[in-house]
Amino acid sequence: MKGKDLIIGMFGLGTVGSGVVELLERQGAELEQKYGVKLKLKKIVVRNVAKSRPVKVAPGLLSDNPRDILDDIEINTVIEVMGGVKPAEDYILEALKKGKHVITANKAVLAVGGAEVFRQALRSNCYLGFRAAVTGFQDIIERLSSAISINTLVGVFNGTCNYILTQMEEHQQQLDVVLKKAQQLGYAEEDPSLDIDGYDTTDKLAILCILSFGCSIRRQDIFTEGIRHISLEDIKFAGELNYRIKLLGIAKYVDGRIEARVHPCLVPKDNMIARLEGVENGIQIDDELRGQGGFTAPGAGKYPTACAIMFDIINVATHNTVYFPHHIKRLPIKSMAGLESEYYLRLAVRNHPGVLEKIAGVFGKNDINIMSVLQQRGGDRQRGQIIPLVIMVDKSKEKNIQKAIRRIQALDVIKGDVRLIRVEESLW
Amino acid sequence: MKGKDLIIGMFGLGTVGSGVVELLERQGAELEQKYGVKLKLKKIVVRNVAKSRPVKVAPGLLSDNPRDILDDIEINTVIEVMGGVKPAEDYILEALKKGKHVITANKAVLAVGGAEVFRQALRSNCYLGFRAAVTGFQDIIERLSSAISINTLVGVFNGTCNYILTQMEEHQQQLDVVLKKAQQLGYAEEDPSLDIDGYDTTDKLAILCILSFGCSIRRQDIFTEGIRHISLEDIKFAGELNYRIKLLGIAKYVDGRIEARVHPCLVPKDNMIARLEGVENGIQIDDELRGQGGFTAPGAGKYPTACAIMFDIINVATHNTVYFPHHIKRLPIKSMAGLESEYYLRLAVRNHPGVLEKIAGVFGKNDINIMSVLQQRGGDRQRGQIIPLVIMVDKSKEKNIQKAIRRIQALDVIKGDVRLIRVEESLW
Numbered sequence: 025m026k027g028k029d030l031i032i033g034m035f036g037l038g039t040v041g042s043g044v045v046e047l048l049e050r051q052g053a054e055l056e057q058k059y060g061v062k063l064k065l066k067k068i069v070v071r072n073v074a075k076s077r078p079v080k081v082a083p084g085l086l087s088d089n090p091r092d093i094l095d096d097i098e099i100n101t102v103i104e105v106m107g108g109v110k111p112a113e114d115y116i117l118e119a120l121k122k123g124k125h126v127i128t129a130n131k132a133v134l135a136v137g138g139a140e141v142f143r144q145a146l147r148s149n150c151y152l153g154f155r156a157a158v159t160g161f162q163d164i165i166e167r168l169s170s171a172i173s174i175n176t177l178v179g180v181f182n183g184t185c186n187y188i189l190t191q192m193e194e195h196q197q198q199l200d201v202v203l204k205k206a207q208q209l210g211y212a213e214e215d216p217s218l219d220i221d222g223y224d225t226t227d228k229l230a231i232l233c234i235l236s237f238g239c240s241i242r243r244q245d246i247f248t249e250g251i252r253h254i255s256l257e258d259i260k261f262a263g264e265l266n267y268r269i270k271l272l273g274i275a276k277y278v279d280g281r282i283e284a285r286v287h288p289c290l291v292p293k294d295n296m297i298a299r300l301e302g303v304e305n306g307i308q309i310d311d312e313l314r315g316q317g318g319f320t321a322p323g324a325g326k327y328p329t330a331c332a333i334m335f336d337i338i339n340v341a342t343h344n345t346v347y348f349p350h351h352i353k354r355l356p357i358k359s360m361a362g363l364e365s366e367y368y369l370r371l372a373v374r375n376h377p378g379v380l381e382k383i384a385g386v387f388g389k390n391d392i393n394i395m396s397v398l399q400q401r402g403g404d405r406q407r408g409q410i411i412p413l414v415i416m417v418d419k420s421k422e423k424n425i426q427k428a429i430r431r432i433q434a435l436d437v438i439k440g441d442v443r444l445i446r447v448e449e450s451l452w
Numbered sequence: 453m454k455g456k457d458l459i460i461g462m463f464g465l466g467t468v469g470s471g472v473v474e475l476l477e478r479q480g481a482e483l484e485q486k487y488g489v490k491l492k493l494k495k496i497v498v499r500n501v502a503k504s505r506p507v508k509v510a511p512g513l514l515s516d517n518p519r520d521i522l523d524d525i526e527i528n529t530v531i532e533v534m535g536g537v538k539p540a541e542d543y544i545l546e547a548l549k550k551g552k553h554v555i556t557a558n559k560a561v562l563a564v565g566g567a568e569v570f571r572q573a574l575r576s577n578c579y580l581g582f583r584a585a586v587t588g589f590q591d592i593i594e595r596l597s598s599a600i601s602i603n604t605l606v607g608v609f610n611g612t613c614n615y616i617l618t619q620m621e622e623h624q625q626q627l628d629v630v631l632k633k634a635q636q637l638g639y640a641e642e643d644p645s646l647d648i649d650g651y652d653t654t655d656k657l658a659i660l661c662i663l664s665f666g667c668s669i670r671r672q673d674i675f676t677e678g679i680r681h682i683s684l685e686d687i688k689f690a691g692e693l694n695y696r697i698k699l700l701g702i703a704k705y706v707d708g709r710i711e712a713r714v715h716p717c718l719v720p721k722d723n724m725i726a727r728l729e730g731v732e733n734g735i736q737i738d739d740e741l742r743g744q745g746g747f748t749a750p751g752a753g754k755y756p757t758a759c760a761i762m763f764d765i766i767n768v769a770t771h772n773t774v775y776f777p778h779h780i781k782r783l784p785i786k787s788m789a790g791l792e793s794e795y796y797l798r799l800a801v802r803n804h805p806g807v808l809e810k811i812a813g814v815f816g817k818n819d820i821n822i823m824s825v826l827q828q829r830g831g832d833r834q835r836g837q838i839i840p841l842v843i844m845v846d847k848s849k850e851k852n853i854q855k856a857i858r859r860i861q862a863l864d865v866i867k868g869d870v871r872l873i874r875v876e877e878s879l880w
Contacts, residue, residue, distance in 0.1 A: 047741075051600060058778055163745070167591040170763045172479060296724050296748070306746075313475075314759045315750035317591070318734075320724070322743035331742045335598045344772045350486055 028100070029062040030341055033093030033124075035115055036106030037070050037086075040129055040156065042079035043330025044103060051334065059341045066099055067092050094118050101340055103333060104128040105156070113137050120144040120152070127336040129156035129329060135227035139240045139352040146350060153336025153346055158231055160305025160323040162332045168235040169347030173312035176450055177236060177275045181228040183303030183323030184212050184219035185251050185271040190301050193259050193268070199251070211303065221250035222271060222286045229273035229284055237277050238349035241284055247360045249287035253443060258370060261398055261414045262290050262445075265368075268298040272448055283358040289448040290368050296320065297451055308451055316452055363422040366395070366447035369415045371432065372439040375407055379437045383415070386435075390428040393418035410439050416447075456528070457490040458769055461521030461552075463543055464534030465498050465514075468557055468584065470507035471758025472531060479762065487769045494527055495520050522546050529768055531761060532556040533584070541565050548572040548580070555764040557584035557757060563655035567668045567780040574778060581764025581774055586659055588733030588751040590760045596663040597775030601740035604878055605664060605703045609656040611731030611751030612640050612647035613679050613699040618729050621687050621696070627679070639731065649678035650699060650714045657701035657712055665705050666777035669712055675788045677715035681871060686798060689826055689842045690718050690873075693796075696726040700876055711786040717876040718796050724748065725879055736879055744880055791850040794823070794875035797843045799860065800867040803835055807865045811843070814863075818856040821846035838867050844875075 034041060045065065052063050065085065073086045093099055094115065102119040104126065106112050113133045119126050121144060128134070134141065134157055145152035155162035160181055168174065180186050184206065191202045203220070206212035218224050226248045233241050251271050262269050267290035276283040291298040296318050300306045305323035310316050322328045339346060373379050380397065387394055398414040417425070429442045462469060473493065480491050493513065501514045521527055522543065530547040532554065534540050541561045547554050549572060556562070562569065562585055573580035583590035588609055596602065608614050612634065619630045631648070634640035646652050654676045661669050679699050690697050695718035704711040719726040724746050728734045733751035738744050750756045767774060801807050808825065815822055826842040845853070857870045 054600070163595040164591055166594070166763075170766055171759075172482070294722070294727070296727070296746075299722070299724070313755040315753065315756055316748075317750070318724075318746075318748040320744075320746040322745070325743065327741040328743055331599075335594075338598055338775075342773055342775075345770055347766075347770075 029064060030101045030337065031099050032063065032065045032101045032103060033067045033069070033096065033099040034065065034103040034105065035069050035090070035093065035112070036104065037068050037077055037079075037081070038105065038107075039078070039326050040329045040333070041068070041105045042077060043326040044105065044333050045079045045081060047330050047334050055338065055341070059338065061341045063337065063341070067096065069093055090115060094122065099124060101125045101127070101337070104130055105333070109133055109136055113141070116141055117144055120148045120150050123148055123150060125151040125153075125340045127153035127156070127333055127340070129333065131157040131224070131227045131231060134234075135230040135243065138231060138234050142234075142348050142352065151336075151340045151345060152348070153333070153339060154231075155332035155336050155346075156329045158228060159329045159332050160228075160321050161232075161307055161319060162335070163321065164307070164309075164319055165235060166347045168232065168309070169349065171236060171311055171314065173314070174236045174309060175277055175312055176310040177232055177273075177307060178297065178448060178450055179273055179307030180270050180297060180300050180305055181273045181307070181323070182219055182225045182271060183305060184216070185225070186300055186305070186323070187211050187303045188220065189251060189254065189259070189269055189271070192254075192256055193263070196256060198256050199254060220252055222248040225271060225273045225286045229275055229286060232273070233275050233282065233284060234352060235348060236275070237282060237355065238352055239282055239355045240352050241282065241357065245284070245357045247285040247287065251288050254288055254445075255443075257400070257412055258368075258443065258445065261370065262368065264398065265290070265396075265416065266293050267291060267447070268293055269445065270297060270300070272297070274448065276450070278358065280355065281358045282355045283363070285360065285363075288445050290445055291448055291451060295451045310450070361423040364419055365422065366419055366449065367417045367425055368445040368447060369417065369429070370443040371413045371415065372410050373413045374437045374439065375409045375411050376437060382435055382437060383432055386428050386431045387417065390424040390431075392420045392424055392428055457492060458529045458765065459527050460491065460493045460529045460531060461495045461497070461524065461527040462493065462531040462533065463497050463518070463521065463540070464532065465496050465505055465507075465509070466533065466535075467506070467754045468757045468761070469496070469533045470505060471754040472533065472761050473507045473509060475758050475762050483766065483769070487766065489769045491765065491769070495524065497521055518543060522550065527552060529553045529555065529765070532558055533761070537561055537564055541569070544569055545572055548576045548578050551576055551578060553579040553581075553768045555581035555584070555761055555768070557761065559585040559652070559655045559659060562662075563658040563671060566659060566662050570662075570776050570780065579764075579768045579773060580776070581761070581767060582659075583760035583764050583774075584757045586656060587757045587760050588656075588749050589660075589735055589747060590763070591749065592735070592737075592747055593663060594775045596660065596737070597777065599664060599739055599742065601742070602664045602737060603705055603740055604738040605660055605701075605735060606725065606876060606878055607701055607735030608698050608725060608728050608733055609701045609735075609751070610647055610653045610699060611733060612644070613653070614728055614733070614751070615639050615731045616648065617679060617682065617687070617697055617699070620682075620684055621691070624684060626684050627682060648680055650676040653699060653701045653714045657703055657714060660701070661703050661710060661712055662780060663776060664703070665710060665783065666780055667710055667783040668780050669710065669785065673712070673785045675713040675715065679716050682716055682873075683871075685828070685840055686796075686871065686873065689798065690796065692826065693718070693824075693844065694721050695719060695875070696721055697873065698725060698728070700725070702876065704878070706786070708783065709786045710783045711791070713788065713791075716873050718873055719876055719879060723879045738878070789851040792847050793850065794847055794877065795845045795853055796873040796875060797845065797857070798871040799841045799843070800838050801841045802865045802867065803837045803839050804865060810863055810865060811860055814856050814859045815845065818852040818859075820848045820852055820856055
């Protein structure tokens with residue numbers, strides 16, 4: 025393809041697609057001069073041609089027929105920014121089979137069908153760019169994929185959740201209030217489940233595992249717990265204990281097994297991951313040979329994501345490949361029951377003498393060591409009143425903790441669910 | 453070169469070269485399988501063949517004749533880890549001219565002759581890998597080079613200086629004591645000038661400017677001041693003021709001009725750059741389109757650097773190019789006199805009534821606003837005794853500050869030099 029022009033077809037013209045159109049106009053000439061190839065956007069396929077768009081495009085450019093891209097032999101580069109697994113995945117695979125380079129922003133397709141898409145790209149000897157699918161860590165794709173000795177990846181991969189958690193702390197508001205505000209500002213979707221229930225983080229973690237460990241993991245094998253149950257009280261208690269609460273994606277390679285999980289964590293306040301504000305993403309990588317590294321970046325947004333696509337366009341223009349493992353294996357997954365961690369537990373207890381004794385008894389029987397007990401400061405605490413109680417326990421087995429929680433919830437002095445947040449200690 | 457084997461000649465077999473030999477042995481087979489090319493180390497040229505080495509190599513592999521690599525038409529890839537500008541630069545250019553790919557760890561060559569080396573690589577259509585020259589930020593070469601809207605780069609690029617500064621703080625020792633220890637541990641060279649006088653940071657900053665702004669800057673145009681004059685007292689005073697002292701490389705693109713400087717700075721304690729410990733490197737990047745990003749990584753060491761070379765070897769094997777600007781321009785450099793900054797000034801003053809009045813008078817006449825004045829706590833301060841005094845001044849013109857310092861130094865109540873450390877406020 026050396027010196028050949030890039031004739032581009034794009035699926036989708038939402039926020040990111042508009043950004044790409046804009047950047048192609050702004051920088052196209054500069055890139056053409058720099059790399060000696062012409063960039064031509066020939067067709068944009070959208071569901072509804074009549075819909076008004078945030079960017080002006082020539083009328084002949086739009087179409088609602090995917091064949092206008094897939095069957096056009098002149099189009100040698102396909103950008104997919106339409107989202108959703110189907111039909112996006114089919115378009116990507118067909119384009120690759122037809123020898124078209126593909127640049128996609130679709131993390132769901134890669135998380136679910138990544139191995140197949142990577143294989144097809146290799147078979148067709150085509151470029152597969154996916155920086156935009158992982159905007160928050162687009163700069164470290166090659167670093168992860170070329171590594172051979174990564175032990176641990178821990179990070180914040182979802183800007184919406186990080187925004188919500190930091191806003192709850194800053195404005196001392198509950199999650200539902202902050203979520204509504206985030207939706208009004210466009211930081212959260214109308215159906216926020218993908219973000220706040222952790223699924224977006226899980227998809228990104230799955231992609232990171234493919235890149236770093238050459239190992240594909242099924243979504244359902246990644247323990248996933250979102251931030252829906254995190255309350256302002258948890259954030260306050262965590263703060264008193266010198267922690268912040270973050271939704272983390274965690275992947276570790278231990279003795280041939282993969283530990284992969286997504287859940288809220290207590291993170292020591294002065295850690296760089298704890299200090300991520302707003303929609304920022306960040307990751308820490310521990311590499312046996314290369315040492316420890318950390319990265320922070322804006323998690324999303326029109327321009328960061330459109331820039332990721334432009335970067336992939338440059339790669340196509342310069343005949344570079346993007347690294348991804350050529351052989352993707354399956355590795356055994358470590359079960360959550362086998363996890364060992366420190367834990368934060370918040371209980372609603374009836375204020376009575378002897379309550380703590382009962383609770384401590386359950387912990388003791390389950391080989392769990394209490395490190396500290398915290399009660400909300402101030403307020404009048406009358407006998408029989410329900411008050412929150414926070415218990416930090418030493419490194420314990422998840423299986424024991426879950427058993428203890430079940431027992432404690434059965435006690436008559438406990439009201440409602442026991443809230444559990446794990447402490448992440450592998451950060452530096 | 454597709455599918456062609458990599459026949460490698462290497463200049464130098466010190467720490468990094470030994471690491472490369474080791475990693476080629478450890479991972480060669482895996483890489484060959486992964487990328488379908490054979491890797492063969494054919495010749496290593498060293499100054500003294502008889503010298504004992506940290507790694508075993510087959511006897512026929514060593515030579516002291518550079519022609520054994522440069523004139524061997526079978527060798528298609530040259531690794532240069534010998535260091536020094538000459539003759540390394542000549543070897544690199546000759547190898548490129550002869551169509552050999554080059555991988556170098558040599559930052560001095562790139563800082564001084566980078567534009568010429570890049571041009572030759574382009575002309576010869578050869579790969580030029582230089583990750584090992586910039587180990588601390590090897591992962592962001594493409595990110596910097598593909599960017600079109602970077603405004604600001606600020607970072608710690610020298611592990612030795614960062615180690616010394618953090619050790620001074622931790623052990624409450626003066627620089628000369630810590631430096632001696634660092635030399636014994638091998639963290640500092642016997643002649644430490646390259647590191648502690650800032651030149652190593654300057655070279656890396658020059659390379660970053662080529663990558664990020666496509667602009668080459670002469671070493672002598674980068675204001676360079678090392679950490680030699682930083683005393684334990686400065687570190688203590690800075691701590692009291694909620695800062696840490698770091699040797700920073702700073703490059704900014706403002707209105708078609710480049711601001712590039714290397715000097716110790718006061719950095720707010722909770723900033724990620726301030727929190728770098730030991731030999732760690734870190735950088736913050738402000739990009740108009742892509743937002744703010746931060747990176748931390750081990751600054752040097754045998755394996756991080758050897759891994760950087762292995763990464764470049766993979767690039768050669770997979771026919772990837774490494775990004776660097778195709779057109780390198782010169783941009784006007786902003787003079788230090790035009791800088792505006794907050795300043796930390798430490799003076800040794802004679803303890804007398806009226807001293808502060810005299811000093812404040814000089815500042816006032818030079819349009820400099822004092823923010824705070826700090827004296828060492830405790831100790832008995834007798835009249836006439838020499839005591840340290842720290843003055844923090846508001847954003848002022850460097851030119852005015854320098855003028856004021858000259859005036860103040862001429863006062864009879866001042867002993868020795870006024871110590872100046874700039875405050876870096878562009879961090880987040």
